[in-house]
Amino acid sequence: MFKRLLKTTAVALFCAAPLSATLAEARQLRVSSFEPAQGFYSSKIIQPWMDKVNAKLSGGVEFKLYPGSILGAPPAQADLVKAGVADMALVVPTYTPGVFPLSGVVEIPGIVKNGAMGADILNTLLEDGSLAAEYSNYKVIALFTTPAYRFFVSGDPVTQPSELSGLKLRSPSKFGSELFAMVGASGVGLPAPQVYEGLERGVVSGAVWVMDAYRTFRLNEVAPNITTTGFIATPMSILMNKNTYDSLSDENKAVIDEMSGRATAEWIASVIDTTDAEIETSFRKDGKVNFVDLDEADQAAWDEAFSGAAEAWVNGQPDAEVAATILRRAHETAGD
Numbered sequence: 001m002f003k004r005l006l007k008t009t010a011v012a013l014f015c016a017a018p019l020s021a022t023l024a025e026a027r028q029l030r031v032s033s034f035e036p037a038q039g040f041y042s043s044k045i046i047q048p049w050m051d052k053v054n055a056k057l058s059g060g061v062e063f064k065l066y067p068g069s070i071l072g073a074p075p076a077q078a079d080l081v082k083a084g085v086a087d088m089a090l091v092v093p094t095y096t097p098g099v100f101p102l103s104g105v106v107e108i109p110g111i112v113k114n115g116a117m118g119a120d121i122l123n124t125l126l127e128d129g130s131l132a133a134e135y136s137n138y139k140v141i142a143l144f145t146t147p148a149y150r151f152f153v154s155g156d157p158v159t160q161p162s163e164l165s166g167l168k169l170r171s172p173s174k175f176g177s178e179l180f181a182m183v184g185a186s187g188v189g190l191p192a193p194q195v196y197e198g199l200e201r202g203v204v205s206g207a208v209w210v211m212d213a214y215r216t217f218r219l220n221e222v223a224p225n226i227t228t229t230g231f232i233a234t235p236m237s238i239l240m241n242k243n244t245y246d247s248l249s250d251e252n253k254a255v256i257d258e259m260s261g262r263a264t265a266e267w268i269a270s271v272i273d274t275t276d277a278e279i280e281t282s283f284r285k286d287g288k289v290n291f292v293d294l295d296e297a298d299q300a301a302w303d304e305a306f307s308g309a310a311e312a313w314v315n316g317q318p319d320a321e322v323a324a325t326i327l328r329r330a331h332e333t334a335g336d
Contacts, residue, residue, distance in 0.1 A: 026060025029244060032086035034074035037067040040212045041090055044275065045268055046238070049141075049259060056255045061248065063088065074191075078239065082137050087244040093134075093235045094173040100134045101317055103235040105330045106145050107175050108313050109306040112233035115269035115276075117334055118145025122235060123262040124333045130326055139240035141256070142265040146210050147276045148230030152223040153206035154199050157292045159227070161305035170195050170207035172234055178312060179232065183305050192217065199223050208232070211279040220289050227292040229302045 031050060035042040042065065050063040057063075072080045075095040080086040093100030094107065103122065105111065112118040122143040125131045131143075149172065151158055158164060165184030171177040177187025190198045192213065198204045199222040206223060208231050214220065245253065283289045294302070310327060317323035 029061065029063045029087040030071065030085075031063050031065045032069075032071040032077055032080055032089035033065060033067045034069045034072075034077060034090065035067060037065065039067070040216065040275070041236075042067050044271055046090060049238075049264070053255060053259050057252050059249060059252065061252055078138075081239050081241050084241050084243060086241070088141065088238065088240045091237045091239050093237060094175070097174055100131075100235070100237075102131055102134060102323065102326050103143070103237075104173070104175060105313065105323075105326050106235050107173065107232040108309050108327070108330075109148075109179065109231055110303065110309075111330055111334055111336075112145055112148055113230055114147045115145055115272035116266070118147075118233050118235070119143070119262075119265040119269040121145075121330050121333045123265050125326060125329060127262070128329070130329060135237075135239070137242065139242050139245040139256075139260070141238040141240055141260045142268055143235070143237050144265045144268045144272070145233040145235050147273060148233050149208040149210060151206055151208055151227040151229065151231065152214060152219050153225045153227065154202075154223045155205055155225075157225040157227070157290055158206075159292055159294065159298055161302050164206075167205040168203070170198060170204045170209075172208060172232065175313065175316070176208065176232055178316075179306060179309055182308060195219065196222055211276045211283070215279050215283075220283065224288070225290045225292060226283075227294070229294055229299060 031046060033039070033042045033046055037043065037047075047065060050065060054062045066086070071086050071089075074092065077086070077089040077091045078093075078096050078099060081089045081091070093103040102125070105125075106118050106121060112121065122131070122145065126135065126140065126143055151164075151169075156163070161183045164180070167185045168188050169180055169185050170190045171180060171187030180187045188198070188204050190204065195204075195207055195209075196217050196219060199207070199219065207219070209219075214226070240256070245256065248256070284291060314320050314323045314327060
């Protein structure tokens with residue numbers, strides 16, 4: 001009887017062990033996006049990524065999107081992930097000045113022309129260790145950028161940078177405002193949903209942004225002139241809580257690893273660039289928006305106006321020597 005009891009207990013423990021392990025891992029992983037569910041990054045990037053990953057995860061683990069800043073405001077996303085309030089989030093590094101300073105190298109005008117180039121630069125810097133300290137608290141799913149921003153203006157078309165003097169422009173970042181000051185303009189911080197109203201009421205005379213935002217927020221109704229000079233690009237990221245990642249099974253870690261890094265960033269960049277081009281083509285065909293396409297002489301004037309941007313960015317970093325090295329690597333990656 002004693003032997004039979006031992007055998008029964010052993011079988012019970014054997015059966016319960018994997019079940020307990022499965023139940024311990026089974027959970028919903030919260031993915032935070034400050035965009036609404038139908039927003040570009042939520043619907044075209046994050047949700048498709050989640051769908052692919054969820055189909056491969058085991059043990060009852062799945063990602064679920066919490067859109068529309070449900071878990072926190074846009075500037076709070078990095079902290080939400082670090083604290084574990086969100087297991088993953090869409091993070092704009094420049095929304096939290098001082099946390100990801102070197103990632104802002106892509107904000108220097110002229111370095112990034114499109115998303116593909118921006119993703120290449122940031123992933124090269126991450127892979128060679130240049131950005132390791134900035135992302136040491138996270139599992140990096142993807143680093144990428146927007147395409148180079150264009151100027152959307154409500155008043156007269158802008159061809160020369162001097163024509164921005166005296167204007168108030170919606171700024172994408174602190175450094176963006178510094179750049180505006182170089183041409184006599186002022187940067188104004190406005191949340192994305194308030195840009196339309198700001199333009200309509202004259203709080204700002206223009207904004208620098210991408211074509212998707214132009215369409216999403218119907219800026220064509222209040223800013224019908226688009227100057228196509230390439231301005232700054234904004235660094236973007238999808239970051240995961242390290243403890244969450246470490247707590248997963250090896251099999252599930254492998255799934256996430258497969259869907260992380262340069263290849264994922266390149267896929268995201270392709271979606272961004274394709275969408276940007278498609279929207280531009282649509283607006284050009286419609287004929288209700290005025291695209292100010294610059295000739296070589298005009299572009300040279302813009303390049304000259306922001307020629308001090310690189311030096312300003314380097315001098316604004318905690319370690320100018322390190323920043324200068326980052327800038328050099330960015331130029332090398334871009335083929336400059």
